[in-house]
Amino acid sequence: MRFSKIVGIVAITVMASACSWFGSEKETPDIPEEQLYSEAIQALEQDEYSNAVKKLELLEARYPFGRYSEQAQLELIYAYHKNYEPAAASAAADRFIRLHPSHENIDYAYYLKGLTAFEQDRTFLERYLPIDITQRDPGAALNSFESFSILLNRYPDSQYAPDARKRMIFLKNRLAQHEINVARFYMKRGAFVAAANRGRYVVENLKETPSVPEALIVMYQSYTELGMNRLAAKSKEVLATNYPDIPVKTYRQEHKTLLETATFGLLGSEEEVIEVEDVHTLPSANERPWYHRATFGIFE
Incomplete structure (x- = not known):
């Protein structure tokens, strides 16, 4: 029995030292x-x-x-x-x-967080090709806007504040245009309540962006289609007062012809523009001819 114990101890010792014999992972030296x-x-x-x-x-x-x-x-x-x-x-x-x-450079941490989100969804192709980034999900843009907003509110005198402010203007314009893109999507499908809500969000929360006129147009058209004449008249009044030279485009311009579809929008696009007073005379989405609905708008 004693001999077997000795053999076992020797075997364990040999196995434990085998790593040093045959080479083990080298530890990183202390630096x-x-x-x-x-x-x-x-x-x-x-x-x-x-x-x-x-x-x-x-x-x-x-x-x-x-x-x-x-x-x-x-x-x-x-x-x-x-x-x-x-x-x-x-x-x-x-x-x-x-x-x-309470770190003295915590403003830099907020700035880097906002900058990282700002450039997160900029792919290689978007850096060199004219791709509309407002068509993409605005999640990263929202995160970037929030970080920059905290930076400006808490540390307005930070050396990073001027650059953050400029980037916020860009992000605000992008977020507003994204809302308009979504509103157009709803307009094409006759979801006028959702479209009106998107337009109203831009007017109320993103007032200083170039997308405000389009938002008012969306609101006017949507309220007109819904028969909400008082809200439609109010939207029309605000639009005419602040942007008198901007024509109203009907959402039906989104429906492409066969030639336009085949040429990826290069040919056959005839954008229809109507005056504000004529919007209520347009037929509703449910009154389109059967072949228009059956072909998903390819044939007018």
């Missing part, structure tokens, strides 16, 4: 905090963002309470942003704001 931070900053300056992320993550893991920990967390947000990791950048910004609400 002083100051050196690790310096290397991370150097990587950022040389646009080596992936390397900077690795070093900053290692710094935060090994020296969570070191002298460079707070600054490393802030630099990590920027590194994530430049390395095209928007989710990680946003999470790092939220973490920094939660852990250091």
